[in-house]
Amino acid sequence: MKNLFLYIVTVLVWGSTWLAIEFQLGEVDVAASVAYRFMISAVLMWAYCLWAKIPLVFGRRDHAYIVLLAAFNFSLNYAVIYSSQRYLSSAMTSIAFSTMLLMNIVNTRLFFGTRIAPKTYLGALLGIAGIVALFWHDLARFSDGSSALLGLALVLTSALIASLGNMVSVRNSNTGMDVFAVNAWGMLYGALILTAWVLLSDAEFTFSSSQSYVLSLLYLSIFGTVIAFASYYVLLKEMGPERASYVIVLFPVVAVSLSSVFEGFEWRSNTILGFALVLLGNAIILTSKDLLVRVVGLSSNRGMNQK
Numbered sequence: 001m002k003n004l005f006l007y008i009v010t011v012l013v014w015g016s017t018w019l020a021i022e023f024q025l026g027e028v029d030v031a032a033s034v035a036y037r038f039m040i041s042a043v044l045m046w047a048y049c050l051w052a053k054i055p056l057v058f059g060r061r062d063h064a065y066i067v068l069l070a071a072f073n074f075s076l077n078y079a080v081i082y083s084s085q086r087y088l089s090s091a092m093t094s095i096a097f098s099t100m101l102l103m104n105i106v107n108t109r110l111f112f113g114t115r116i117a118p119k120t121y122l123g124a125l126l127g128i129a130g131i132v133a134l135f136w137h138d139l140a141r142f143s144d145g146s147s148a149l150l151g152l153a154l155v156l157t158s159a160l161i162a163s164l165g166n167m168v169s170v171r172n173s174n175t176g177m178d179v180f181a182v183n184a185w186g187m188l189y190g191a192l193i194l195t196a197w198v199l200l201s202d203a204e205f206t207f208s209s210s211q212s213y214v215l216s217l218l219y220l221s222i223f224g225t226v227i228a229f230a231s232y233y234v235l236l237k238e239m240g241p242e243r244a245s246y247v248i249v250l251f252p253v254v255a256v257s258l259s260s261v262f263e264g265f266e267w268r269s270n271t272i273l274g275f276a277l278v279l280l281g282n283a284i285i286l287t288s289k290d291l292l293v294r295v296v297g298l299s300s301n302r303g304m305n306q307k
Contacts, residue, residue, distance in 0.1 A: 003238055006231040011247045014232075015254025017224040018090040019262075021082060023216035029203040030082040033217070035194035036207075038074055040221035042187035048226075049184045056181050065172055066185045072165030073229075074190025079197070080158040087151025091259070094252040095131050096155035101248045102128070103163035111167045114240070119284050126281030127249035134256055134274030166236060173237040183229055253278055 024033045049056055058066065085093050101124050108114045172182050198205060208214075235244035253275065260267065 003235060006235050007244075007247060010228055010231045010235065011250045012254060013223045013228040014247065015094075015251040016258060017220055017228075018085075018094050018251065018255050019258055020216040020219050020224065021085055022090055023212040024082065024220070025085060026213075027208040027210075028206050028213070029198065030086075031079050031194055031197045031201070031203050032205050032207075034075065034078045034082060035191055035198060035205075036217060037078070037221045037225060038187050038191040038194060040218070041225040042184065042191050044222065044226050045180065045184035045187050049180055052180070054178055054181050054184075056184060058177070058181070058185070062172070062175070062177060063185070065168055066182055067189050069165055069168040069172065069182065070186040070189035071193060072161050072168060074165075074186050075193040075197075077158045077161040077165065079194065080154050080161065084151045084154035084158065087147045088155065091135055091252065091255055093151070093155050094255050095135050096152055097159050097162075098128065098131050098249045098252060099156065100159040100163050100166075103160055104166055104248075107163050107167050108170075108240070112170065123281040123283075123285035124249070126277050126284065130274045130277030130279075130281060131249060131252050132274075133270050133277055134252055136270040136274075137268070169233050169236050170240075173233070179230060179233045179237070183226075183233065187225065249278060249281065 024030075028036075046056075048054075081093065081097065084096075088096075105116055105120060105124060109116055169182075173179065197203070232244065232247065235247075238244075256271065256274075
């Protein structure tokens with residue numbers, strides 16, 4: 001029940017962050033915006049850990065892995081994904097980023113030698129097919145111009161970076177490192193990495209006082225970072241990366257729902273088909289093998305009885 005709750009929270013929050021990121025683009029440099037996001041998140045995580053009296057002491061080796069996690073999941077991947085949305089819509093970006101699910105499956109096999117159940121591949125492929133169906137009209141109009149191709153390359157790069165970060169998170173969990181303590185240090189390191197990026201580049205630490213920028217920044221910091229990452233990393237530990245990362249495939253589903261409410265998204269036959277495929281893939285991945293066998297067996301028996 002706990003995993004289901006965390007799963008729903010992660011999907012809903014991260015699925016909505018694609019829309020929030022749109023309000024971060026414009027006046028403020030991308031790296032600076034992401035740095036602000038993780039500065040706020042780091043302060044909140046440290047405050048929580050100190051209040052909850054969670055030990056924050058790690059050895060040098062563990063800190064090295066936390067820095068690696070920060071580079072992959074708390075800084076570089078977000079700087080890249082923000083940049084990609086300058087060239088692609090949030091919907092198209094979320095579609096491309098959903099390939100992280102398959103990257104997680106492959107990387108889990110490469111780094112941990114974990115045997116991946118065939119049904120996981122089937123569920124993942126159905127999920128990806130569902131995403132394609134959901135945005136079929138967008139894909140059909142996809143421009144082959146240099147800017148669009150650059151945006152796509154950036155999204156795929158971000159997905160790969162994030163997937164590698166997931167593998168580091170699994171390693172950290174396997175060694176018994178506390179998720180909240182790791183996140184506190186990781187978000188701090190991420191903010192420092194991004195600060196260094198801004199200072200060493202041509203970017204500047206400017207700020208926008210517009211309501212949309214401030215509110216979206218707070219939403220991304222509190223919900224999109226502190227709450228969502230804590231939920232997701234617990235899922236990685238409890239369910240494994242190949243199953244937990246299926247939330248990535250559901251992000252565009254949330255994006256469609258939000259677009260329907262706020263942007264008048266038009267529902268078509270491909271939308272219904274896409275939802276059906278994503279939900280079916282989700283059920284296949286998250287349902288145990290024994291239950292699937294019983295369901296298939298029950299269906300077969302009913303068919304025989306009808307004959």
